[in-house]
Amino acid sequence: MRVVRNGVALALAVPAIAAGAYLLAAAVLSRLAVEGRPASREGVEVFVCTNGIHTDLVLPAVTDTVDWTIDLPDGDFPGAGRRASHRSFGWGDRAFYLETRQWSDLRLATALSALFGRGPSVMHVYALHSPAGSLDCGVVVLDEGQYGALAAFVRGSFRRDGEGRALPLPGSGYGATDLFYEAVGHYSPVETCNEWTGKALRAAGVTMGAWTPFEDGVMRWVR
Template structure:
């Protein structure tokens, strides 16, 4: 019986220690900066927005250097209208995004698939108005080279067909102003949706956390 009790204690202790180590690493590394370039005084205004759990990049739909409407035409967002001056980008696990429209929809199989990085990923894109002044958003200004690097990272996160075109998932959006697209990579506790945002900003030379698995690890550097 003693051996059984030891086994039970270990079975409970090992996951608890793993979770504790994960949270400790997240707390430390989300406060440890990877220093970027000095803030640009003029350039492209980029927003980083949160819903309290997940972060998105919000970029101008069209600039001199980058026209997102080539890959993401207005026709993909029929409800957006001419006021949609920006596109938001959020990367994540396909099953979690598409099958968990609200928390009550969450199934253990979906959570486990995301946890172990087994499923494909998607890019969630909204057509929206410039979110200036929103308390849920921070803003950074990037020079031309920085914005090119950021755009290259985002573009490289889309899965593409043999002709180089992005691959939308018809009818997958939550409404008429958003749509999901096939993406590259697999979600995991290390490669989270928020860490994708952090990687994009680090690629652009923005001072950012060394690792940002949670939204707070991103937002603390852009607010």
């Protein structure tokens, strides 16, 4: 009986230890700076926005460097209108995004699929007005080269057809101002939606934590 009790205790302890180690690593590495380039005073304003759990990059729809309306035409967002000066980008697990519109929709199978990185990913794109001044957003200013590197990272996250076009999932949006597109990679506890944002910013030479699996690990560097 003692052996059984010890086995049960061990079975309960291992996940707790693993979870504790994960949280400790996240806390330490999200504060460990990967030094980027000095902040630019002039250039492209890039917003990093949070809903408290998930972070998005919000980029101008059109600049001299990148015209996102070529990849993501206005027709994909029929409800956005002319005030949609920006596009927001959020990467994540396809099943979790599409099947969990509200927390009450969350199913164990969906959570486990995302946790173990078994399913495909998507890019969630909104057409929206500038979020300047929002308390939910931080802002960084990138020079032309930095913004080009950031845009290349984001573009490279889309799955594309043989002609290089992004692959939308028709009817998948939450409304008429957003849409999901097929993306590359698989969500996991290491490769989270927030780590995708952190990677994008590191690629652009923005000082950022070494690993940013949670939204606070990203936002601390851009506010």
